[in-house]
Amino acid sequence: MSKPSEDTLTAERPVGASRYDTVRLSHGSGGKLTLELIEELFVATFSNEPLKELTDAAILHNPGGRIAFATDSHTVKPAFFPGGDIGRLAVAGTVNDLAVMGATPLYMSAAFLLEEGYDMDELARVVRSMKVTADEAGVSIVAGDTKVLERGHGDGIFINTTGIGFLPDDVQMGVAFVRPGDKVLVNGTLGDHGIAVMSRREGLDLAVDLTSDVAPLNGLIAAVRAVAPNVRFMRDVTRGGLAAVANEVVHRQAFGLRVFDVAVPVNEIVEEYSEMLGIDPLLAANEGKVMMIVAADEAEAALGAMKAHPFGREAAIIGDIVVKPEGVALVETAYGSRRVLEMPIEEQLPRIC
Amino acid sequence: MPEVRATRDPQAPFEPHTYKDPSLVADLQRRIGELAVEIGRPVKLMHICGTHEHEMGRYALRDLLPASVDVLAGPGCPVCVCDNEYINMAIQLSLRPNTILTSFGDMLAVPGSIPLEGERRGDVRMSLLDARARGGDVRAVYSVFDAKRIAEQNPDKQVVFFSVGFETTVVAVAAMLKRGVPDNLSVIEANYYTPPATRLLPTLDGFDIEGFILPGHAVTITGLRVYEELPALGIACASGGFEPVDVLASVASLLEQVRDGAPTVSNPYQRLVKYDGNERAKAELNEVFELAPIRWRGIAEIPLSGYKLREPYWHASAARRFAGQLDEVALRGAEHPKGCRCAEVTLGQIRPDECGVFGTLCTPDSPYGPCMVSHEGTCRAWYTYGMHKEQLRVETV
Numbered sequence: 001m002s003k004p005s006e007d008t009l010t011a012e013r014p015v016g017a018s019r020y021d022t023v024r025l026s027h028g029s030g031g032k033l034t035l036e037l038i039e040e041l042f043v044a045t046f047s048n049e050p051l052k053e054l055t056d057a058a059i060l061h062n063p064g065g066r067i068a069f070a071t072d073s074h075t076v077k078p079a080f081f082p083g084g085d086i087g088r089l090a091v092a093g094t095v096n097d098l099a100v101m102g103a104t105p106l107y108m109s110a111a112f113l114l115e116e117g118y119d120m121d122e123l124a125r126v127v128r129s130m131k132v133t134a135d136e137a138g139v140s141i142v143a144g145d146t147k148v149l150e151r152g153h154g155d156g157i158f159i160n161t162t163g164i165g166f167l168p169d170d171v172q173m174g175v176a177f178v179r180p181g182d183k184v185l186v187n188g189t190l191g192d193h194g195i196a197v198m199s200r201r202e203g204l205d206l207a208v209d210l211t212s213d214v215a216p217l218n219g220l221i222a223a224v225r226a227v228a229p230n231v232r233f234m235r236d237v238t239r240g241g242l243a244a245v246a247n248e249v250v251h252r253q254a255f256g257l258r259v260f261d262v263a264v265p266v267n268e269i270v271e272e273y274s275e276m277l278g279i280d281p282l283l284a285a286n287e288g289k290v291m292m293i294v295a296a297d298e299a300e301a302a303l304g305a306m307k308a309h310p311f312g313r314e315a316a317i318i319g320d321i322v323v324k325p326e327g328v329a330l331v332e333t334a335y336g337s338r339r340v341l342e343m344p345i346e347e348q349l350p351r352i353c
Numbered sequence: 354m355p356e357v358r359a360t361r362d363p364q365a366p367f368e369p370h371t372y373k374d375p376s377l378v379a380d381l382q383r384r385i386g387e388l389a390v391e392i393g394r395p396v397k398l399m400h401i402c403g404t405h406e407h408e409m410g411r412y413a414l415r416d417l418l419p420a421s422v423d424v425l426a427g428p429g430c431p432v433c434v435c436d437n438e439y440i441n442m443a444i445q446l447s448l449r450p451n452t453i454l455t456s457f458g459d460m461l462a463v464p465g466s467i468p469l470e471g472e473r474r475g476d477v478r479m480s481l482l483d484a485r486a487r488g489g490d491v492r493a494v495y496s497v498f499d500a501k502r503i504a505e506q507n508p509d510k511q512v513v514f515f516s517v518g519f520e521t522t523v524v525a526v527a528a529m530l531k532r533g534v535p536d537n538l539s540v541i542e543a544n545y546y547t548p549p550a551t552r553l554l555p556t557l558d559g560f561d562i563e564g565f566i567l568p569g570h571a572v573t574i575t576g577l578r579v580y581e582e583l584p585a586l587g588i589a590c591a592s593g594g595f596e597p598v599d600v601l602a603s604v605a606s607l608l609e610q611v612r613d614g615a616p617t618v619s620n621p622y623q624r625l626v627k628y629d630g631n632e633r634a635k636a637e638l639n640e641v642f643e644l645a646p647i648r649w650r651g652i653a654e655i656p657l658s659g660y661k662l663r664e665p666y667w668h669a670s671a672a673r674r675f676a677g678q679l680d681e682v683a684l685r686g687a688e689h690p691k692g693c694r695c696a697e698v699t700l701g702q703i704r705p706d707e708c709g710v711f712g713t714l715c716t717p718d719s720p721y722g723p724c725m726v727s728h729e730g731t732c733r734a735w736y737t738y739g740m741h742k743e744q745l746r747v748e749t750v
Binding site for chain 2 (some may be wrong): 181320322330334336339342345
């Protein structure tokens with residue numbers, strides 16, 4: 001291990017910065033450098049009481065109700081993309097998994113797998129972004145872990161987050177509560193994240209003025225539930241797009257889900273690039289979208305609550321639950337023709353011509 | 354008929370929505386219905402472009418046609434017509450030391466004819482993905498220029514570009530080769546020229562197609578003159594764009610020709626297609642490539658239907674560069690795996706769901722034949738958009 005340069009040793013470092021330029025193997029070895037990284041970066045940035053104790057496990061207050069528990073590992077290329085980064089993604093992803101179950105997310109752990117040589121300032125930016133997002137969502141990052149992989153054995157940075165939320169005993173949601181006649185809502189334009197990230201991938205480098213929608217949705221979801229207590233079902237729309245969620249809902253059920261093509265909100269730029277790249281916005285990835293199925297008489301109220309929230313301005317009622325065809329998600333086009341909205345099979349990639 | 358043939362004002366911003374306009378679609382649908390009544394018997398038409406099949410599925414355009422008008426998919430998917438020989442060559446080269454094989458993503462999952470040992474799924478043949486899993490350096494690229502960049506970045510390695518496609522993709526390869534490429538870059542010549550295949554179709558037993566929707570992208574390059582022999586064979590022709598209005602305008606134009614018993618080559622996709630094509634692109638193409646016989650997977654070897662490099666460009670031919678280093682026996686192997694009817698699907702002789710393995714042994718996540726792999730493959734489009742299911746009738750509460 002080489003010594004840190006004179007500059008980095010003497011320079012005044014902001015809170016949450018290390019005296020090292022890059023991540024060393026020793027940062028993950030459990031020794032002095034690990035402790036230094038935890039104290040200088042993670043504890044200083046995430047800044048909360050259970051974490052400061054540096055105990056083997058965080059001891060948390062239980063506000064009552066059932067526990068919702070979710071985990072997700074995150075990798076994204078590039079790690080910084082228009083509108084977000086892997087840190088915001090890692091926090092928002094787990095917050096959203098808890099929130100769509102009707103739970104209030106409160107605590108989170110963060111485990112980092114870093115590649116030897118990873119830029120320390122970039123790590124600090126990721127960690128600060130996690131803190132900002134966690135504050136926005138009202139969750140505390142109370143436990144963590146760091147491992148360093150030898151150079152060439154990792155891809156820069158992987159983050160796993162695991163979250164705990166609490167939900168009252170009377171919250172009842174799920175596919176079993178869905179009824180024909182219910183309305184299908186989304187909180188905004190679809191495909192923004194997928195196209196924004198793809199536009200920055202090597203080989204495309206499209207000059208696209210588009211940002212990812214990555215955001216924690218627990219606030220928006222709480223606002224909707226306050227005015228529409230009979231939300232039947234919610235799921236965050238991520239990889240696989242709306243098509244994946246719609247198909248999960250109808251799988252082996254005695255009802256179908258119909259999406260009206262023209263009602264689906266799609267950003268103009270996403271539409272243009274989807275056309276060019278041969279990608280369907282209904283199958284493209286999102287990181288700040290939720291699909292809700294709501295009783296018909298509460299649909300307008302739910303829509304109003306979404307639109308009043310910063311993450312739901314372009315919300316729309318995009319479809320309904322139908323009696324037949326059973327077990328099928330379908331799209332009705334502007335022309336009245338219909339096609340199956342098939343479960344996505346693989347990552348969306350541009351086609352030959 | 355609505356005015357959809359207007360040439361685009363080059364100054365005007367492109368308005369794709371015009372060609373998706375529901376009222377224009379409704380007008381065309383009505384017009385097609387009238388023509389079908391006037392004709393008074395079933396009519397079969399065919400398109401020859403994978404993108405047409407994809408768009409027909411995406412907008413469920415067959416739903417909008419009268420029962421007596423059928424539009425079948427012809428040999429228009431580059432991935433599907435690419436012969437085993439080239440896939441096998443790509444696989445062998447990818448497994449060669451110090452060699453990087455670059456390809457469009459669509460090609461990676463297509464099985465060639467080299468058997469995959471130890472597979473439980475049955476008679477499974479090796480694809481480039483299988484080669485990658487066995488240590489081959491296989492990289493998906495978006496264009497031939499990515500392959501050139503990879504060659505520049507890896508001067509100590511051989512970089513091979515798997516050049517698959519029709520007229521549209523070969524033009525980019527010609528442009529690149531003409532402007533010079535690094536010595537370590539070569540191309541697998543698997544480019545196909547459509548017109549000879551369209552002339553072969555009418556000679557097949559049981560052929561009953563009365564009109565072709567010509568591939569809109571390819572004819573921007575070649576123009577329409579190269580299809581003039583078809584009307585003489587009694588086949589109506591119309592250029593075809595890819596928006597719903599474009600496709601229906603082509604169908605309407607073909608039905609007019611059928612009704613009048615006067616087949617010709619019409620140009621409803623006039624906003625992009627010139628009758629003589631793109632002269633500059635044609636000249637460049639002709640300078641780098643010449644037409645030669647090529648095998649269309651499972652169909653036949655068709656004379657003058659493949660683009661092969663002219664002598665001054667032989668240095669960039671992978672087949673020539675690596676001649677003697679490839680296992681010639683493995684290159685030419687059996688045709689499609691047992692039970693696969695891709696060839697008949699490609700020729701429009703059967704519908705995908707008439708194939709015994711469609712949707713059971715052969716699905717997009719575990720494709721048996723090429724038509725299930727590419728997004729432009731007929732089987733893939735049918736599977737994806739549920740065209741094999743009975744018409745989607747909706748009942749509400």
